[in-house]
Amino acid sequence: MSAGIEVKLRGPDAYILARKALSAMEQHQIWPTAVNFELWTHCVGDPDGELAREITRIISTGEAFTDNLSDELAAAYLPKARLNEQIRDAGDALTKELASVSQAIETAQKSSVAYGETLASASKTLSERDDAAGVKSMIDNLATATKRVQKENKSLEKRLSDSTAEVARLREHLEQVRRDATTDGLTNLANRKAFDEELERACAEADAKGESLALAVIDIDHFKNFNDTWGHQTGDQVIRYVASVIGGRGAPPRFAARYGGEEFALIFPREGGDIAIATLEEIREEVSSRMLKRRSTDEDLGTITVSAGLAERLPGESAHNFVERADGALYASKRSGRNRVSRAERIAAAA
Known part of the structure; x- marks a missing residue:
């Protein structure tokens, strides 16, 4: 990323860049979230840069500019200086x-x-x-x-x-x-980077001490439809609500994180699958029990549900394989009608 962009963003040119960014986002129907605004400001400020070239490529292919994609672009291209x-x-x-x-x-x-x-x-x-x-x-x-x-x-x-x-x-x-x-700005839960580091540490500790370890992946059901209907700000409100429910049951030694977009992860050190399943059922029931209202207009939004998948770690299992099995259990919940918790089968691990 060109150092000149940082200079422009601290001078009168910042307002020009901001207007250009908003205009470009409106032209391509990109929601002006905080991350998107920063991405597009850097894009229009450095049109020959790597970020601008990547955004141009994405737009040309017709790929959807999702929150997950925005987070990936931000992690790869926004300055960490x-x-x-x-x-x-x-x-x-x-x-x-x-x-x-x-x-x-x-x-x-x-x-x-x-x-x-x-x-x-x-x-x-x-x-x-x-x-x-x-x-x-x-x-x-x-x-x-x-x-x-x-x-x-x-x-x-x-x-x-x-x-x-x-x-x-x-x-x-x-x-x-x-x-x-290491904190997700929207939810105040741990972010993906912190989750990856914690999971590696928890796996190593489980192997060293011969202790049990469980992992849950949780996803908000039909979130895209909800987001498209009510907009990103209301969608963020829903993400924060679900995060608060998960975080309330993710106190140490448990570890709660926003895995990406509308997906969350919960690590259960030294806890068996039965306890973890009971906790996930509590989360699922609490999330679905609340009638949500749109904060700006007080409109009824109805209720939302979550689906979850749980895996119990096998001795020596890699973190990657562990996550894949939890993901597989989550997709089983989705295929079975959503608003439910599924448990991964204890198959041989590819360490």
Whole structure:
């Protein structure tokens, strides 16, 4: 992605790009969601770039510009420099702060050594001399050295106190950046990247400890029709509602994530299939029990349902195969009429 786009987006040209993006999206009947708007703004701002070429190809083939496709394009082409820059800047600041503290400690150590040498010298002088003038001079030197060390120690204490607060702030900033990078912006559940990492970790832990592990994939039934009828904003409202129900039963050690579009995933560490099935039935029943209303007009939207598929992991089974079996169970629910939970057969795993 051209660095010039970032410059344009922070100047008067940003308004021109925004109008061009909206016009292009309207021309191709693309919904102006936040992700789509960013994609098309970069597209019209860099018409010869890789993203623009890929969007042109997609439009020319007549492929539907779905939410999943938008998310994939964003992951592949939108600049990640902002996130990387935040991490790099915070890391650099943390390194400088620690270096400063190390230097302050080194200075204090040198001062302590010098003070020790002053005391040794004073002790030697005291044993060799008994005249009042010499003793007075020695005492004055000790007093001066003591005041200097006290002053430096107070300065070091303040520096360490300030640095402790700054390091804590930087650590919190880095943690927030990490959370942002692994959280889905619409639902506040974990995103696909975080899910992939967590599933790999959970599989490794299950193998190491010989524990059970279950995985569910959940999908909103007939969501495309709902989205086409009521629009993306209302569709997002439905996604957030379903996410809240799933998230309510996905507290640690469970792990809930938005898998993509209207699809979600729920990891059940150290839990058997029967418990997981019961949880999925609770989710399914709660989602279908609520009569939804359109937030902007208070119109009745009716009810929605979800379908789910559950797989229990086999020893040594790869994460990829594990997900495929859960997906297969989800499609079995879809084929059987939707609004139901299906369980994957325990067949031999292709590790």
